[in-house]
Amino acid sequence: MSDTEMKTVDESKDDPMDAAGVDSEVDQEEEEGGTSSKVDGSSSSDTSDSDDDDDDEAAQIKQYLELLGMIQADKYNYDNYVKLLEIAHQITDLDKIRQSAEIFASVYPLSPEIWLRWLEIEQGVASSSEQLQEVDKLFRRALGDYFSVEVAEQYALLAVRAGRELSEPIWDALIPTYGLHVTKGRAIWEIYREDFLEKSEESPDQLNQLARIYERELKIPLKNMENSYIEYKLLCEKHKEVLKDLNPEKFERRYKQAKELLQRMLPFEEKLTALEPHCHQERAELYRQYIKECRSQLGDDELQVLYERSVTDCCLDPTVWCDYLRYLDKYPPDLEENPASPVFSQTAADVVNRALRNCPWSAELYVEKMRIVEREKRPKEDVLKIMEEVATVEFQAPEPAVKVWLEYLTYLRRHANFEEEKERDILRSNFELAWNQLGRTWGEMADPECKILQFWGRLEYGQLGDPIKGRDLWQNVMDSSDNCTRAGLWIEFAGLESMRGFDAVRKVYKKAIGSVALNDPETLAAAWMRFERCNGSLEQLTACQEICTATVQAYYRTLNQQRTPKGRRSDPKKDLEPKEPNKKKPLKRTIDESNSSENKDDHFKKPTVPIGPLPRKKSDSSIEENTKRIRLEEPVVSKEKDTANDSRRLFFSNLSFDATEDQIRANFPELQFKSIELVQGSSGKSRGFGYVEFEDEQDVQKALSFDRRPLDGRPVFISSLARDKSNRPHKFKYSERFEPNKLFIKGLPFEAGNEDVRKLFEPYGKLRDVRVVYYRSGKSKGLAYVEYESEAAAKNAVLNMDQYEMNGFTLTVALSAPPPRGNPTEGSGSEPPVAGSSLGGGKRHVVKGDVKQKLSTMIPTALLRKATPTNPQAGTSSNGNKPKSNEDFRKLLLK
Numbered sequence: 052m053s054d055t056e057m058k059t060v061d062e063s064k065d066d067p068m069d070a071a072g073v074d075s076e077v078d079q080e081e082e083e084g085g086t087s088s089k090v091d092g093s094s095s096s097d098t099s100d101s102d103d104d105d106d107d108e109a110a111q112i113k114q115y116l117e118l119l120g121m122i123q124a125d126k127y128n129y130d131n132y133v134k135l136l137e138i139a140h141q142i143t144d145l146d147k148i149r150q151s152a153e154i155f156a157s158v159y160p161l162s163p164e165i166w167l168r169w170l171e172i173e174q175g176v177a178s179s180s181e182q183l184q185e186v187d188k189l190f191r192r193a194l195g196d197y198f199s200v201e202v203a204e205q206y207a208l209l210a211v212r213a214g215r216e217l218s219e220p221i222w223d224a225l226i227p228t229y230g231l232h233v234t235k236g237r238a239i240w241e242i243y244r245e246d247f248l249e250k251s252e253e254s255p256d257q258l259n260q261l262a263r264i265y266e267r268e269l270k271i272p273l274k275n276m277e278n279s280y281i282e283y284k285l286l287c288e289k290h291k292e293v294l295k296d297l298n299p300e301k302f303e304r305r306y307k308q309a310k311e312l313l314q315r316m317l318p319f320e321e322k323l324t325a326l327e328p329h330c331h332q333e334r335a336e337l338y339r340q341y342i343k344e345c346r347s348q349l350g351d352d353e354l355q356v357l358y359e360r361s362v363t364d365c366c367l368d369p370t371v372w373c374d375y376l377r378y379l380d381k382y383p384p385d386l387e388e389n390p391a392s393p394v395f396s397q398t399a400a401d402v403v404n405r406a407l408r409n410c411p412w413s414a415e416l417y418v419e420k421m422r423i424v425e426r427e428k429r430p431k432e433d434v435l436k437i438m439e440e441v442a443t444v445e446f447q448a449p450e451p452a453v454k455v456w457l458e459y460l461t462y463l464r465r466h467a468n469f470e471e472e473k474e475r476d477i478l479r480s481n482f483e484l485a486w487n488q489l490g491r492t493w494g495e496m497a498d499p500e501c502k503i504l505q506f507w508g509r510l511e512y513g514q515l516g517d518p519i520k521g522r523d524l525w526q527n528v529m530d531s532s533d534n535c536t537r538a539g540l541w542i543e544f545a546g547l548e549s550m551r552g553f554d555a556v557r558k559v560y561k562k563a564i565g566s567v568a569l570n571d572p573e574t575l576a577a578a579w580m581r582f583e584r585c586n587g588s589l590e591q592l593t594a595c596q597e598i599c600t601a602t603v604q605a606y607y608r609t610l611n612q613q614r615t616p617k618g619r620r621s622d623p624k625k626d627l628e629p630k631e632p633n634k635k636k637p638l639k640r641t642i643d644e645s646n647s648s649e650n651k652d653d654h655f656k657k658p659t660v661p662i663g664p665l666p667r668k669k670s671d672s673s674i675e676e677n678t679k680r681i682r683l684e685e686p687v688v689s690k691e692k693d694t695a696n697d698s699r700r701l702f703f704s705n706l707s708f709d710a711t712e713d714q715i716r717a718n719f720p721e722l723q724f725k726s727i728e729l730v731q732g733s734s735g736k737s738r739g740f741g742y743v744e745f746e747d748e749q750d751v752q753k754a755l756s757f758d759r760r761p762l763d764g765r766p767v768f769i770s771s772l773a774r775d776k777s778n779r780p781h782k783f784k785y786s787e788r789f790e791p792n793k794l795f796i797k798g799l800p801f802e803a804g805n806e807d808v809r810k811l812f813e814p815y816g817k818l819r820d821v822r823v824v825y826y827r828s829g830k831s832k833g834l835a836y837v838e839y840e841s842e843a844a845a846k847n848a849v850l851n852m853d854q855y856e857m858n859g860f861t862l863t864v865a866l867s868a869p870p871p872r873g874n875p876t877e878g879s880g881s882e883p884p885v886a887g888s889s890l891g892g893g894k895r896h897v898v899k900g901d902v903k904q905k906l907s908t909m910i911p912t913a914l915l916r917k918a919t920p921t922n923p924q925a926g927t928s929s930n931g932n933k934p935k936s937n938e939d940f941r942k943l944l945l946k
Contacts, residue, residue: 108142111141115135115138115139119135126443127411127445129159132158132159133155136148136151139151145172145176148172156196158408159408160405160409162197163199163201166193170186170190170193173189174209183209183212183217187209190206190209194206195401195405198359198360198394204242207221207222207243210242210246220391223389223391223392224392226267227352227395228389228392228395230271231271231352231356232360233316234320237273237276237278240264240268240273244265255293258290261286262286265279265286269283269306272309272353273309274313274317276313315344315348319337319344319345331367334364335361338371339361352389354378358374358378359394361375362405362406367409369415369416372409373419375402376406376419379399383399384396400420403419403420404420407420412451414450414451417440417458420437421458434462437459438455441455448846449492450847452492453489453497453503456503457503459485460482460485460503463481464510467514469514469516479515482503482506486498486503504525504527505524505525508520508524509521511524512547518548525544529544535566536566536567539571539574541563541566544559544563545560545579553587557591560575560582564576564599572603573603573606576602580592699744699745699746700743701742701755701769702770703741704740706729706740707765708736709763710737710763711729714762715727718760718762722750723745723750724746727742727743728743729741742772790866790868791845792839792841792842792845793838794812794848794865794866795834795835795836795865795867796836796837796852796862796863797862798860798863799823799857799860800857800860801833802858803835805823808823811855815851815852816840816847817841817844818837821835822835
């Protein structure tokens with residue numbers, strides 16, 4: 052839009068509809084003056100075009116007003132603000148552009164691109180010094196929103212255009228801040244030097260000031276700073292008679308330090324430039340590493356600029372803003388040193404307000420804001436205003452709301468005068484308000500761990516001075532959700548009840564030990580035993596020991612039953628051998644250890660759990676000794692095999708039985724195979740796995756990256772060749788425990804892969820791992836596991852993604868809580884499965900040497916019976932005589 056057009060729009064600002072009439076008047080004047088190029092029927096055509104323009108503009112104004120109403124109804128819809136601003140630019144009405152931008156900026160910060168578009172129009176319109184000063188204010192607002200070198204460069208051009216009175220404050224704002232940018236700061240210095248030379252008269256004083264500018268610049272690590280170094284050296288050589296106060300030794304030392312620091316910073320700058328725009332988490336982590344590696348050599352200003360760049364590039368990541376706020380808390384900027392800087396003049400309160408405009412959903416930022424207000428010793432009313440802001444935010448899960456309420460209640464506790472009844476009542480009423488408000492908003496999902504009630508109860512036992520009220524609150528805590536299964540909460544409850552006497556504590560422990568599904572009865576029992584040793588009588592200690600022993604034994608008995616695989620009976624002989632149900636607390640101990648008074652306070656012996664079959668004696672005449680059984684699921688390497696080339700060899704498995712060496716080579720054209728050896732069975736057919744050797748060890752790592760590449764519709768498994776089992780790749784371990792940060796997803800579309808699942812669940816938190824479950828054929832099972840870094844993210848994902856529709860499939864999303872599974876090695880010596888237990892199992896492979904079944908068809912049935920304790924007559928003939936020998940049979944045949 053030209054300056055003339057903007058002025059015309061500005062003159063008609065009283066009525067937006069007048070803008071269309073201005074062009075018609077201009078056309079009419081041109082026709083009357085004889086300057087119009089229209090001939091014949093062109094006038095009517097232009098009139099028709101004008102009418103169309105009027106209709107379009109009227110429709111745009113109508114849409115503009117509709118968007119204003121939508122924004123009033125939904126304050127936090129970002130897209131509506133973008134549409135409003137875009138329509139304002141289409142209407143070419145400066146007042147509406149300003150109005151829409153201000154409405155936008157009242158809720159969200161304007162991006163550098165939006166600012167540049169607006170500022171370009173304002174610069175084109177501004178002509179007087181007063182108008183330029185208004186544009187200057189807009190630039191400072193823009194630089195206060197985000198650290199943008201692009202906006203800073205346009206601000207520098209405004210300084211060139213403006214007079215000296217306005218340009219000097221601009222350079223005071225830009226040079227100490229944007230002149231520190233490692234890769235783009237040198238451009239700001241170049242514009243500054245050119246403006247300085249343009250606006251100052253050539254004189255010795257000018258040359259000396261120019262030399263000082265160069266010296267200031269060359270102390271800073273800037274990309275391509277060697278070019279400025281050459282210019283400075285030429286200046287000194289050409290005007291060495293005029294230049295004063297030069298200290299070449301000091302200058303060279305500082306320049307060398309800046310160059311060394313630059314070499315340390317450039318790799319991080321290159322990595323940041325190479326990152327894709329959507330890699331938000333990677334960029335945030337890279338900035339953290341950047342700051343950590345260079346903070347010891349950077350000054351406070353350079354370090355703060357790095358933090359400003361990180362929050363600009365990762366503005367929607369609350370953790371990055373929190374990092375910046377914690378830095379400002381430890382190293383607050385000197386506001387008097389750079390008062391003109393739009394960055395260094397900001398306090399921690401200014402920064403947290405910027406953060407909340409970017410991330411209004413972040414509980415952590417509201418917590419930081421409360422703490423900043425408290426550090427600045429501002430009145431309680433300011434903290435109350437923060438809670439009023441929180442009330443307008445629609446959190447996606449109850450956990451953030453609970454976190455903010457806990458921080459507010461903690462603040463009130465710190466500033467309450469507990470000696471006054473009125474202040475105690477105010478604190479109680481706030482606890483009640485928090486609990487009720489969360490309940491109305493989230494229902495049963497609100498604070499399932501009852502953190503607010505726990506906090507309230509602790510204060511009632513202590514500073515609020517009402518243990519009866521505290522007991523009632525903690526009883527509500529233990530009755531809610533699954534809190535009654537948490538031994539730690541029971542122990543804390545008992546500790547609080549000590550204020551009401553030993554009998555109250557004893558009642559809590561008795562109720563606790565009788566709770567169903569306790570997660571750690573052993574620890575709870577030990578705590579009760581310690582209490583009775585210190586405070587109880589002999590009868591009370593004995594009663595406690597009996598109850599605890601019975602409870603813990605019942606717990607491990609149940610655990611033992613759950614771990615026994617279905618379809619198998621527990622072997623009584625194996626029960627004599629102990630197993631460690633908890634690695635941290637070994638169960639196996641001698642009788643002396645379990646009865647020692649120096650041992651743990653539980654003072655009871657835990658039942659043993661079977662850990663596997665008892666050793667079996669080998670029979671001298673066993674057929675199994677003379678045959679070699681091969682497990683098809685793992686590679687077997689001959690002992691005579693040469694191991695010298697193992698570093699260049701890999702194991703290929705899950706191959707089709709029809710796969711050939713040529714097909715493997717064709718399927719992996721990127722690899723240079725030296726040899727391919729497919730293992731064959733006794734029939735001469737491939738067994739679906741083999742060994743490959745490469746020309747170079749580098750191809751080994753390259754080949755491992757092609758793991759699960761399909762061949763004939765089956766994914767090829769590529770793994771390292773490790774003869775020692777301890778060195779083999781770690782296999783997936785089935786977890787029997789509840790995993791609060793892992794999700795189990797059912798009902799996925801079969802074509803969905805890891806990346807599809809990652810994109811679906813990534814918005815709810817930082818992911819640690821995503822795994823879609825496949826059959827060995829490569830077909831998806833429709834199941835997946837998603838693991839988050841935090842429990843809160845996993846809960847948030849469950850709330851939002853359960854029953855989600857994906858390509859016609861309804862997903863079932865739940866926290867991972869798998870049922871106990873038996874140890875596959877456990878009970879291998881027990882009785883064989885009952886009839887039908889093998890239904891659905893894989894077909895039994897009979898390998899060479901397994902001839903028991905064939906021999907059984909050739910031996911008389913009577914000879915196959917073996918003596919057993921329950922059938923001592925088995926193995927004898929029907930007439931009670933001893934079984935006949937071979938000689939007896941020979942005589943019978945001869946007869």
